[in-house]
Every structure is written in structure tokens, then in C-alpha cells.
Amino acid sequence: MIKNGSCPLTTGQIIDEYFIENRTRLLELAAFLERIDRSADGVDARRDFRMTAFHQALHVVASNIPDKMDQIQLIFSDPTIEPREKLDAKSASGAWNPASEVA
């Protein structure tokens, strides 16, 4: 894998070019979490396996861990290798649910 220096832009140029759109994305993320806090039923979102993974991913975003993308992708991924016995759903949900693997 090629890493250092593979993007032609300098650090300053990357910040100049991409800061505004990523500032917007960060605000959208915060707004999403605030929206959940204002939910009609007030249920703790972390009871939902998708949001458990989401918060784990946020920790990686805020950390100094290299290969953030790989790490976050793996947080959301099914780590098992055994095939399912039969089709359980037509579509994926966005995060692996450990409870779904319990026989």
C-alpha cells in the first residue's frame, strides 16, 4: 500500500480545499446526535447496536490511530467467516449485530 506523499496536495492545500465541506459534515453529525437526544420517547440510542458501533467509530475519528478508515469499516463489519444457514433479510442494516449470530 502506498501512503505518505501519495496525495499531490500539501497539508495546507488539503485544509484550504476541504475544510469547509468537512466542517459542514461535522455539524451534520452533531445535529444528528442532538436530534436523537430530542426524540419523542427519549430512549437511550446506545441500546441500538447500530449506534453502539457509531459511537465506537466516533472514538476512532477523534483518536490519533492511523488507518482510521480501515478501523471504522471493521467496527461496522461482520467479523465472522461462517456462512449463514439461510437468508435472514434481503438487505444489510449498516452495522453488524452480534445478537443476530446467537443461535
Add this chain to the structure above:
Amino acid sequence: MYYIEMHGHMVSRTTDDYREMAMAGCVAVSEPAFWAGWDRSSADGFDDYFRQLTEFEPKRAAQVSIKHVTWLCLNPKEGEDRRLAAEVLKRIPKYLDLSNVVGIGEIGLNRVTKNEIATFNDHVQLALDFNQLILIHTPHLEDKFKGTRVTIENLARSNGLKANRVLIDHAEEHTAGMILDAGFYAGFTLYPNTKVSAARAVDMIEKYGSDRVTVSSACDWGPSVPTAVPQLMLEMRRRGHSEAAIRKVVFENPLEFLMQSGKFELPRLGIRAAVPSATTVS
């Protein structure tokens, strides 16, 4: 700049979309067979679909001077139904001699079930029996990592398979490395909400290099952008990548892959069909 749309489900798009793509530089579309958004009720439905892919779509594309080629299969979303799969697989060979059929695809896994794997392996064997290129769908979201691993494991057990005749599509950050390391082509599909944005695709090209990498819109009936590949070109220019580097990803790599079919050609550009490659990568 000319480009090849390596993965577009044009049966779901309008003639206006073809026109927009042509005006953006698209000279060819490769259309894999896929899921209609609902399960077909019989193998006869697939015959109708295969006729649409091989007879109707090429004519629509030709209206705006786009070359249209296609891939045939029963898609991963319907792979659980083994009886239907067996019936559809019997019907595919009669289409394989057509000049616009370049291979078997997009086959693969959806939720990584035992039946899906069996149907996938049957398709791989069909491709090997008829010396066809293979285009592979990898599962969505949380299933992608597992599905890609299981796909590669099964391909490794296929006798006579040449890795450079297989494109594994919908690659993302956690699967691109394993696909390329095994000698396959890796495809990045550019979607507005899921899969990969143009910026992330360019990030992966910067990380992994551009050899055996293709990009496509994978436009279909869901949220998708038929001109996503030109958007990737803009993203590469935004970062200062050379025109040659862009052309390699959007035109030369897909051309190199498709030419292995022995059928793909772009006469308008002076590119004629070549004898299928016998090179083995791994």
C-alpha cells in the same frame, strides 16, 4: 476526456441519462445483470431481461454513439433460490456467443448464506466452462468484509481461474487491499449515500495505486448518479493528479480488462477486438 462506464444498470435509466453520459465523454457502458428491486417469478422473466440487455439497451446506447456490452447471471439477491438459479443457469449459454456479451456477472453474495455461495460457485464454473470474464458484486455495508473474504476463498478453490480475468466490484477501504493482493481487478463504485464517494475513491487510488483499479457509477434504480465517473475525474484534477493518471483509471484499465473478452471493441476510436489473454496473474 473519453471514459468507459464499467458498471451501469442502464435498464433503470432514461435515454436522457445516456445523453448526459455521452456529453460527459462516455464512449462505452458495461451493464451487469442485477436485481430488479423485486424477485422475478420465473426463469422466463430472466430470458426477457437478457433480451432487454442484449437487444434493446445496445440500440438505446447507440443513439448517442455509446457502445453497450453486457454481463449475464442470476444476481446475488436471488441466489438463495437454488431451483430458480439452476433453471436460469441453463438458459445463459445460448447468449454467450453474442458479440455484446462479455462475461458472467454481476455474481456474488448478498447475506453470505450457504445457498448464495453454492449459486455463486455454479456461476464461476459456468464462466470457466465457457471461458468467460467474471464480474463480481460484493455485499453491502456490514456484510462486505465477510462477503469479500468468502468470495476470494471460494475463487481460490476454483481450478483454472485466472485472477486477472475477474473484476471484484464495490470495493471499499477494508476490502480493496485483499482484492488487489490476490491479483484481481478491484472496482470502486461511486454512490451518493452508500459505498464510496469520489473523494474516498481517489483516496484509495492514492493508497493502493491505480493498477487493476476501475471506477464506475453503478447507476441503477436507487439513489445514484450516471455521471459519477466524470465527478471522480474532477476530484482527481482538484488534487493535481495528471490527465494521464485520470485516463488510466477511467479509460485504459476498463479497456484492458474488457479486451480480454476477445469481443470488446470501440471502432469509432480505432480499437478492435483482441484475442483473449492467456496471462495468469496468480
